[in-house]
Amino acid sequence: MLHNLHSATANLSRCIAARIRLTMSPMKTLMRFNTWLRERFGCRAQRVALHTGLSCPVRDGTLATGGCIYCNNLAFNRGAAEPPLPLAVQLREGMSAARRRYKAQQFIAYFQTYTATHGPIAAVSAQWEEALAQPGVVGLAVGARPDTLPPPVVEFLARLAERTMVWIEIGVQSTHDNSLQWMERGHDWPAARQALRNCRDAGLLVAAHMILGLPGENTSAARDSGARLAEAGIHGVKLHHLHAVRGTKLGELYLASRWLPVTAGEYADQAAALLGELADGTVVLRLSGDCLPELLLAPEWGTDKQQVEQMIVDRLSAASVTLR
Numbered sequence: 001m002l003h004n005l006h007s008a009t010a011n012l013s014r015c016i017a018a019r020i021r022l023t024m025s026p027m028k029t030l031m032r033f034n035t036w037l038r039e040r041f042g043c044r045a046q047r048v049a050l051h052t053g054l055s056c057p058v059r060d061g062t063l064a065t066g067g068c069i070y071c072n073n074l075a076f077n078r079g080a081a082e083p084p085l086p087l088a089v090q091l092r093e094g095m096s097a098a099r100r101r102y103k104a105q106q107f108i109a110y111f112q113t114y115t116a117t118h119g120p121i122a123a124v125s126a127q128w129e130e131a132l133a134q135p136g137v138v139g140l141a142v143g144a145r146p147d148t149l150p151p152p153v154v155e156f157l158a159r160l161a162e163r164t165m166v167w168i169e170i171g172v173q174s175t176h177d178n179s180l181q182w183m184e185r186g187h188d189w190p191a192a193r194q195a196l197r198n199c200r201d202a203g204l205l206v207a208a209h210m211i212l213g214l215p216g217e218n219t220s221a222a223r224d225s226g227a228r229l230a231e232a233g234i235h236g237v238k239l240h241h242l243h244a245v246r247g248t249k250l251g252e253l254y255l256a257s258r259w260l261p262v263t264a265g266e267y268a269d270q271a272a273a274l275l276g277e278l279a280d281g282t283v284v285l286r287l288s289g290d291c292l293p294e295l296l297l298a299p300e301w302g303t304d305k306q307q308v309e310q311m312i313v314d315r316l317s318a319a320s321v322t323l324r
């Protein structure tokens with residue numbers, strides 16, 4: 001009888017200890033893009049940003065001409081104002097810089113500026129094939145809007161994905177329709193959700209580009225967005241804080257004192273809330289946005305990316321989420 005009691009107590013203790021270990025150990029792990037690439041390719045792989053000369057539906061008159069309220073492609077790519085150099089030249093120069101700076105050994109052709117799927121399928125697919133033909137290029141990352149992914153484009157990318165790595169980065173920006181209207185995006189959340197699902201079902205690696213710090217969105221709204229993205233089955237997420245850039249409508253609002261950015265702490269709260277909802281193993285392609293210093297109006301805290309990242313990591317850690 002005494003023996004049985006000791007044995008039951010020992011079992012209970014082991015059970016409690018296991019529970020404590022479970023509670024104390026991280027419950028979810030998200031992966032930095034660099035970690036994910038290193039595990040896939042076994043070396044440092046780096047994206048090389050390319051400028052294709054394509055426009056987008058809210059600039060070229062397809063839907064509108066004014067562009068999204070926050071957008072100035074020059075803020076992250078000086079070359080976007082000029083006619084593009086041949087892709088082979090852009091890639092050669094970009095790969096050479098990435099070799100010097102990051103000791104990168106393999107490269108991903110990153111179709112970043114404007115909307116890389118907004119053109120005749122023959123023309124855009126020829127660009128992707130040309131990039132993949134360059135020695136050292138091991139995959140593609142293609143930036144798109146939800147409304148520029150018709151079946152022929154998705155099917156073409158899916159065929160490429162059978163022989164190489166293909167990430168499609170879809171500009172979702174928010175899952176809240178009032179925010180999408182305020183940003184003058186020209187699409188709603190259901191359209192974005194459908195595009196995410198279509199691309200995922202076709203076998204592409206799908207990343208959602210999201211903006212946080214939007215007027216009227218708080219931590220709870222960010223959490224909702226994270227849950228909706230997880231439900232749509234994304235593989236990766238790219239976060240950007242809303243900032244005012246010269247040459248944009250938001251920049252004018254800021255200069256007229258009609259818009260103020262959130263604080264770094266508020267942004268970190270929202271970022272951690274969104275990330276905390278994503279599935280285990282989701283890839284984090286970026287934690288905050290970039291802007292050329294000469295074009296940035298506000299907020300200044302965005303220039304200290306390391307500090308912003310640490311603030312997000314600390315909050316994730318407090319919620320038992322690891323970013324490795």
Ligand code: SF4
Nearest residue numbers: 056067068071114115
């Ligand atoms: S964010 Fe994209 S869709 Fe909006 S104006 Fe800029 S390039 Fe066009």
